[in-house]
Amino acid sequence: MSPQSFKRIPLIERYREFLPVTDRTPIISLSEGYTPLIKADRLASMLGGELTIYLKFEGMNPTGSFKDRGMTMAISKAVEAGSRATICASTGNTAASAAAYSARAGLVCAVILPRGAVAIGKVSQSLIHGAKVLAIDGNFDDALRITREISEAYPITLVNSLNPYRIEGQKTGAFEICDELGHAPTYHAIPVGNAGNITAYWAGYKAYYDAGKIETLPIMLGFQAAKSAPIVDGHPIENPETIATAIRIGNPASWKQAVAARDESGGIIDKVTDEEITDAQKLLASVEGIFCEPASAASVAGVIKKAKEGFFRGKCDIVCVLTGHGLKDPDRAIKIAPPIIELPADTKAVAKEMKLV
Numbered sequence: 279m280s281p282q283s284f285k286r287i288p289l290i291e292r293y294r295e296f297l298p299v300t301d302r303t304p305i306i307s308l309s310e311g312y313t314p315l316i317k318a319d320r321l322a323s324m325l326g327g328e329l330t331i332y333l334k335f336e337g338m339n340p341t342g343s344f345k346d347r348g349m350t351m352a353i354s355k356a357v358e359a360g361s362r363a364t365i366c367a368s369t370g371n372t373a374a375s376a377a378a379y380s381a382r383a384g385l386v387c388a389v390i391l392p393r394g395a396v397a398i399g400k401v402s403q404s405l406i407h408g409a410k411v412l413a414i415d416g417n418f419d420d421a422l423r424i425t426r427e428i429s430e431a432y433p434i435t436l437v438n439s440l441n442p443y444r445i446e447g448q449k450t451g452a453f454e455i456c457d458e459l460g461h462a463p464t465y466h467a468i469p470v471g472n473a474g475n476i477t478a479y480w481a482g483y484k485a486y487y488d489a490g491k492i493e494t495l496p497i498m499l500g501f502q503a504a505k506s507a508p509i510v511d512g513h514p515i516e517n518p519e520t521i522a523t524a525i526r527i528g529n530p531a532s533w534k535q536a537v538a539a540r541d542e543s544g545g546i547i548d549k550v551t552d553e554e555i556t557d558a559q560k561l562l563a564s565v566e567g568i569f570c571e572p573a574s575a576a577s578v579a580g581v582i583k584k585a586k587e588g589f590f591r592g593k594c595d596i597v598c599v600l601t602g603h604g605l606k607d608p609d610r611a612i613k614i615a616p617p618i619i620e621l622p623a624d625t626k627a628v629a630k631e632m633k634l635v
């Protein structure tokens with residue numbers, strides 16, 4: 279084997295022709311992307327029909343979520359523009375990614391979080407990477423408003439998905455799926471929070487289509503959490519609620535673009551309950567061996583819901599994006615999994631508990 283075949287080049291290099299970079303753009307990379315596309319046969323057989331399901335496990339990115347695809351672009355362009363500092367509002371993963379890539383680039387980073395509503399693993403990442411972590415008494419939408427106002431008034435680069443380079447970088451998820459399958463999937467299922475990612479995937483598929491790399495476009499299936507479903511309900515939600523904190527957003531920044539992705543692709547945006555999300559997260563962990571965070575499981579929960587409704591007809595393949603790693607939110611996993619069994623240090627007691635005797 280040649281060393282070359284093993285080498286991962288930065289996403290920005292790999293998909294350079296599709297990204298807004300020049301020879302002068304410094305590339306700030308942590309070897310993001312190249313995430314596995316895992317065939318989920320046990321899950322598919324449970325749903326019956328002729329479905330082939332693939333899980334694009336974005337939890338395998340350097341900071342454990344897809345946000346790294348956008349952040350490598352946003353931070354590289356910030357450095358190119360001479361920026362010294364970054365800021366973002368976050369339900370946790372954008373902050374973790376911004377903190378890591380800013381650290382790598384030598385930029386100061388501030389993250390604005392809704393107090394008490396961010397999973398502990400994500401907070402730990404922002405802190406250890408040296409970001410200034412500011413937790414406000416408000417929700418994500420408040421945090422985003424404050425972040426916008428600060429970035430407009432001071433020389434600090436905003437790295438939320440309002441930053442167009444974030445969306446550009448996140449298109450690479452679609453490129454990887456098409457490169458690996460050799461075509462676009464029939465359906466692309468994805469959780470929707472601030473709606474940047476559904477926007478980015480759709481833009482990515484369209485760019486590949488326009489370049490003649492794929493012959494068909496997928497049908498986009500977006501899923502919001504039931505009590506945080508502004509796009510489905512048709513109005514902003516003042517106090518969004520869900521255990522899937524990464525998609526607990528009441529007024530998505532890319533609302534219009536998400537609706538366009540849905541309509542142009544002939545797809546849907548629907549909602550799933552916290553119970554459906556939890557069931558899907560447990561199922562993925564127990565039958566496929568994949569531990570994703572609750573928000574990520576919304577894509578699979580949505581596909582299960584739609585399969586039960588008889589939505590999918592005939593032979594088709596579905597890619598579900600698993601947006602983040604389950605280790606981000608260990609508290610949640612412990613809450614929904616069976617309990618630890620505590621025993622004396624005694625072989626017989628252990629054997630008995632295992633029903634061996």
Ligand SMILES: *Cc1c(COP(=O)(O)O)cnc(C)c1O
Pocket residue numbers: 343344345371372439469470471472473474475476524525571573574601602603
């Ligand atoms: C950010 C995030 C989402 C939501 O993505 P949007 O682009 O805001 O729609 C979903 N899941 C995880 C794990 C995330 O970090």
